[in-house]
Amino acid sequence: MVKEVRRKGGALNTVFAPFIALVLNLLLALLMYFLARVAFLLENFSYFSGDLSVPHLLELFKGGWVFDRSAIVYTNLLYIVMMLFPLWLKETDRYHRIAKWIFIIVNGLAFVINVADSVYFPYTLRRTTTSVIQEFSNDNGVAGATIGWEVVTHWYLVLVGVVVIFGAWKLYVTPRLRSEDMPKVKQRVMHAVAMLLCLAVSVPLCIGACRGGLGTGIRPITVSNANQYAKRPTECALVLNTPFALIRTIGKTVFEVPDYFATKQELEEVFNPIQQLQPDHPFRKKNVVVFIVESFGREYIGALNKELEGGKYKGYTPNVDQLIAKSATYKYSYCNGRKSIDGMPSVLCSIPMFVEPFILTPQSMNEYTGMAGILGKEGYQTAFFHGANRGSMGFLAFANKTGFQNYYGRQDYASDPRFGGDADFDGNWGIWDEPFLQYFCTKIGEMKEPFLASVFTVSSHTPFVIPDKYKEVFPEEGLIMHKCIRYTDMAIGKFFEKAEKQPWFKNTIFVLTSDHTNLSDHQQYQTDIGGFCSPIVIYDPSGEIEPGMRDAVAQQIDILPTVLSILGYDKPFLSFGCDLMTTPAEETYAVNYLNGVYQYVKYGYVLQFDGSKTKGIYALNDLLMKHNLVGKVPQQAQMERELKAIIQQYMERMKGNRLMP
Numbered sequence: 001m002v003k004e005v006r007r008k009g010g011a012l013n014t015v016f017a018p019f020i021a022l023v024l025n026l027l028l029a030l031l032m033y034f035l036a037r038v039a040f041l042l043e044n045f046s047y048f049s050g051d052l053s054v055p056h057l058l059e060l061f062k063g064g065w066v067f068d069r070s071a072i073v074y075t076n077l078l079y080i081v082m083m084l085f086p087l088w089l090k091e092t093d094r095y096h097r098i099a100k101w102i103f104i105i106v107n108g109l110a111f112v113i114n115v116a117d118s119v120y121f122p123y124t125l126r127r128t129t130t131s132v133i134q135e136f137s138n139d140n141g142v143a144g145a146t147i148g149w150e151v152v153t154h155w156y157l158v159l160v161g162v163v164v165i166f167g168a169w170k171l172y173v174t175p176r177l178r179s180e181d182m183p184k185v186k187q188r189v190m191h192a193v194a195m196l197l198c199l200a201v202s203v204p205l206c207i208g209a210c211r212g213g214l215g216t217g218i219r220p221i222t223v224s225n226a227n228q229y230a231k232r233p234t235e236c237a238l239v240l241n242t243p244f245a246l247i248r249t250i251g252k253t254v255f256e257v258p259d260y261f262a263t264k265q266e267l268e269e270v271f272n273p274i275q276q277l278q279p280d281h282p283f284r285k286k287n288v289v290v291f292i293v294e295s296f297g298r299e300y301i302g303a304l305n306k307e308l309e310g311g312k313y314k315g316y317t318p319n320v321d322q323l324i325a326k327s328a329t330y331k332y333s334y335c336n337g338r339k340s341i342d343g344m345p346s347v348l349c350s351i352p353m354f355v356e357p358f359i360l361t362p363q364s365m366n367e368y369t370g371m372a373g374i375l376g377k378e379g380y381q382t383a384f385f386h387g388a389n390r391g392s393m394g395f396l397a398f399a400n401k402t403g404f405q406n407y408y409g410r411q412d413y414a415s416d417p418r419f420g421g422d423a424d425f426d427g428n429w430g431i432w433d434e435p436f437l438q439y440f441c442t443k444i445g446e447m448k449e450p451f452l453a454s455v456f457t458v459s460s461h462t463p464f465v466i467p468d469k470y471k472e473v474f475p476e477e478g479l480i481m482h483k484c485i486r487y488t489d490m491a492i493g494k495f496f497e498k499a500e501k502q503p504w505f506k507n508t509i510f511v512l513t514s515d516h517t518n519l520s521d522h523q524q525y526q527t528d529i530g531g532f533c534s535p536i537v538i539y540d541p542s543g544e545i546e547p548g549m550r551d552a553v554a555q556q557i558d559i560l561p562t563v564l565s566i567l568g569y570d571k572p573f574l575s576f577g578c579d580l581m582t583t584p585a586e587e588t589y590a591v592n593y594l595n596g597v598y599q600y601v602k603y604g605y606v607l608q609f610d611g612s613k614t615k616g617i618y619a620l621n622d623l624l625m626k627h628n629l630v631g632k633v634p635q636q637a638q639m640e641r642e643l644k645a646i647i648q649q650y651m652e653r654m655k656g657n658r659l660m661p
Helices: 017-043 054-075 077-084 093-124 129-137 140-153 154-173 184-211 223-228 232-240 244-249 264-270 318-324 340-349 371-376 391-399 410-414 433-445 482-499 557-565 636-655
Strands: 286-295 328-334 381-386 406-408 449-458 508-514 536-539 548-555 590-594 597-602 605-609 616-620
Touching: 017 054, 017 077, 017 093, 017 154, 017 184, 017 232, 017 286, 054 077, 054 093, 054 184, 054 223, 054 232, 054 244, 077 093, 077 184, 093 154, 093 244, 140 154, 223 232, 223 391, 264 636, 286 340, 286 371, 286 482, 286 557, 318 482, 318 536, 328 590, 340 371, 340 391, 340 449, 340 508, 340 557, 371 381, 371 449, 371 557, 381 391, 381 433, 391 406, 406 410, 410 433, 433 449, 433 482, 508 557, 536 557, 548 590, 597 636, 605 636, 616 636
Parallel strands: 286 449, 286 508, 328 548, 381 406, 381 449
Antiparallel strands: 328 536, 508 536, 590 597, 597 605, 605 616
16 A cells, blocks of 8 residues: 655655655745745836736736746756656665755756846846847856856845755755565555656646646747736736746847848938828827738638639638728738737737747847837727637737737636627637627727727637538538638628627728638649738728729738828837838838748739848749749849848847837
8 A cells, every 4th residue: 555645854755755745846946936036026126116016916926926837847857857757766865865956956046047137137127038148158257247246246135045045955855765564566566656647647737837838729938928917018027037038038049130231321211110100181089990810811802812713713701802892902912920929910010020920039028019009198998809718829918018908808708798608619719700709899889989909810720610500501612711711701790790880880990801821722822922811901981091902012010000090190100011001002012931031022023032142033923933033123133122121120120129119
């Protein structure tokens, strides 16, 4: 039988002793991280005390627990394996002394790094990432002297470190197994079985801790997820811990600043992302509603593909087709990335995806804003809606970071007695689009005008399912994606059917786009640039924006400046796109990044540039991109020059934290 658990002088005695000791010691590590965060707060209290209430402080520390457990598992992986390895021979005093030393060294170092960063924080207002190592790589002498000085002037933190690490040494729990009361063979077998069971339990828990959760919609947390718990960007440093910030930014030097242009003046003459519009009318506080429709690629929309299949193509979006008949659309329209997390910054902040998704990089902690932050300062009430679990995909953190005042997700929908609750959960991602868009319409009707409301839908996504009651209405046809597109299109149609009856409707600008494209069954949408074809639809029920197809290029990052132009906004803001209302058609453009190559659409061509040289240039009417025209197009040099300016501005501003006017 299994012996009872005893604790004598820091020792546990049972076949489960290694697992019990492991849990207790990891809790000890969690306590060390907590104490480090308290030290961080006290050392920098003036930075956080402005609006720091007890409930908000608890929320910050709650977020800190999420990042702490991730860092603890990452840094203690060797220790965890050592403790749970199912081999009886390891259960010796010498082995566990080694394990103890490893634990104390790893977690003691983590504590020191956290506390040391509390001293460095005032210089950066952020947690230290691996970029700091590069920053001081050639200044070791200066860095060493600085560290020495800080150690002397912050002697009390050194003392705290000594006390905490010594306390951890004393509180560490060592397992000891007693085998004298049962046969040796039986003890070994029971030990092996016990450790295998503990491993089976520990593996998913460790994975969940590292990722920030085990839900299907959860992506591994990064430094940007701290915005989910913070009211201000500065508070993110209190939520994060430094070991996590270092681990999650290893190898993430994605923004290398090129030297295409020698001077700032020369660079800005070609491209300057700080824009100031010159409206011909005063600012008018129209409402703004932005649809980011999951995977709703241009290919599926019949109204945007009238020449496809010899003019016989009907598409899968009869309701959006009717909307397009009343809207401004564009002959060439593109998304700026291939993932949902690319679409959010592009649509709402006018920041495209170059090299890596922006919100997964250390630069996501830069100071920047978006449509919500800009309009919020003009008196708008702002809200973001996403039918998935709160925090899914990092959207809650991003919404908070960019200025949305409210966020509504699956849990908020479920708590509203007017709707179907979790019975409308699709079992995978979130609330079905039809009921959630009805909820969206109802909630924005309760907002004070003027308002900005944005919704990110979920149903047109893997595993490509629709509600049972619609399986005969939208049967399988063509691609597995098509029935989902039909369902979401129906949901959008019902939204507008309800919205048209609301008093705020005619004073609202509606924008519809997709986050990215998805499955394709037409070759022209399977090319390098075809895979980025997304709709850009701008609908003004008042009729002030003339509907129709415009012979211009449009992209997601144009949405922000275009909306601001429609409203008559005249203050400086950052945008890597252009205002589609006033920019001549021949000057409109699109840019995206694919597997190490930048693609630049302008002047009727798409240019492919690898950062050093042009690899291809194709006419936009060469739909299958079969004819590479490198060296044969008069506009090639100009396109290269313009694209280089965009890239250099992007990289310099990312690296230098200059994403605000």
